[in-house]
Amino acid sequence: MFAKGQTVIQYMEQLAPKHVAMEGDKIGLQLGTLQKEIRSVLIALDVNEEVVDEAISLGVDLIIAHHAIIFRPLTGLQTDTPMGKVYEKLIKNDIAVYISHTNLDVTEGGMNDWMAEALGIEDATPLEDIHTDKLYKLVVFVPKDHHQNVLDAILNAGAGWIGNYSHCSFNLEGYGTFMPREGTAPYLGQQGKLERAEEVRIETIITDSVRTKVIQAMLKKHPYEEVAYDLYPMDLKGRTLGLGRVGRVAEPVTLEQFVERVKEKLNVPAVRVTGNLNRQIKKAAVVGGSGGRYWKHAQFRGADVLVTGDIDYHTAQDALMAGITLIDPGHNAEKIMKPKVADWLKDKLAEHKYETKVHASAVDTEPFMFR
Known part of the structure; x- marks a missing residue:
């Protein structure tokens, strides 16, 4: 027996309840219908044409993604534009798209807890309630x-x-x-x-x-x-x-060693980093996605380093002068959510005897190349 779309989402919202999302966040069902049986689910960070092609090849009926495919109100839907082609493929293949964004970031046992755990941050608490x-x-x-x-x-x-x-x-x-x-x-x-x-x-x-x-x-x-x-x-x-996590590092290491840990555990080829590579890291903070604005929160909580993506030049300068180190592994480091959500949803469906399959997307949606 396959689970209905609404049932799959009920389980997903047990992990990441909608009511804990930040105000104005574009979450929930963004395209398609949940009024159908779901034979297969794809967990993705982003939804681009490659991800949609992957979903079609796997016979997927529902994509659960972290980043919204409709972030601003649509004034038209032209199928000869790049994003228009994506919408067209989704509609023609009856693939629904559901978004779990800041609710997955904020929830206990979600994005920021997974990132903190991967980096060896213990007794982690939110950076901002x-x-x-x-x-x-x-x-x-x-x-x-x-x-x-x-x-x-x-x-x-x-x-x-x-x-x-x-x-x-x-x-x-x-x-x-x-x-x-x-x-x-x-x-x-x-x-x-x-x-x-x-x-x-x-x-x-x-x-x-x-x-x-x-x-x-x-x-x-x-x-x-x-x-x-x-x-x-x-x-x-x-x-x-709350958003982000901060806690003690299980075993203090140098910044250089911590950088290598970030690259390995978040599966990124390179990072941007500020500060003295010999500095001892005893307490660390992490914010999935674009969290540069939280460096003051991290410093106030006594963190030696903040790991987050999309840090701009002036933010890096300000934090450096203030004495807190920044590590930027890129926004795509949030791909850690794909296998985590997939495993959680697989277990939940199996617990209720559903045959619905769950796949973690194998498509790398990182837009940047490292040379």
Whole structure:
């Protein structure tokens, strides 16, 4: 059985939820439809004509890419232009394109964590906070004989996290009263008669990101026709997600040694670097893509070096004078996401017994040559 397009994207959004993307980012379905079976998925950094040809040869129905194919509003669609030809091929071959960009950068276990891990950066935390989950107290009243089923459903859907503790809840036994009126089909009691039922009050914490999932799971398992529950917004902060990562280098090395590590682990033939090659690197920061503007964030957090792409001349001069080293492996270093996303999605589909195949694109979309 092949997964439907919407199912594939539901799994993808478990890894990189849309709501954590930076404001204005062009993410989501950009071309085609998800209302179809997906026999094969291609994970790509960019979508150019070579990538589309690769997708066609593999029988792909859906491309999940990091960089948008429609970044600015289209005023026309001419198929005799380079990008117009790409759109035409995608449409004629019924290949949908879905974009996961800054949401994949920001999420835990996403782009910036993969890059930090590859470079040996430990205990990494975000360079800049982007999204903080809102917290809610969920209170629901459940008949005693259904208490455990409803509690398990709520907690397994993601409720009950406090720090690194999961399945946190408070449960208090008591009595609930209600009178079923005309037109009702009560689980307990009779129409027109006051009912007094043994119930359990369940209290737990949920985040905004799992709120819908938890409520749906609760309603599905709850036996009552009309479920009594409350959601209270809390002033406490939930999990904070952010852009970039900074942390200590597992074993301090010289800048020259760290440069070689960047080239090897990010699979780039050359980098641009500033500073003294003999400098000791004890703490490092990384930002996938174009992150030159974050050098002050990295310096404030005590980093000796910032690894990021697309650094301009004046930014390099300013950072050099301020005493922080920069390493620019290019924007294409983000290709680390291709096998990572492919493996994650393969496992998720296999877990649910789907036959949908997932490929990591083999096309190198680096526009620059190194001589």
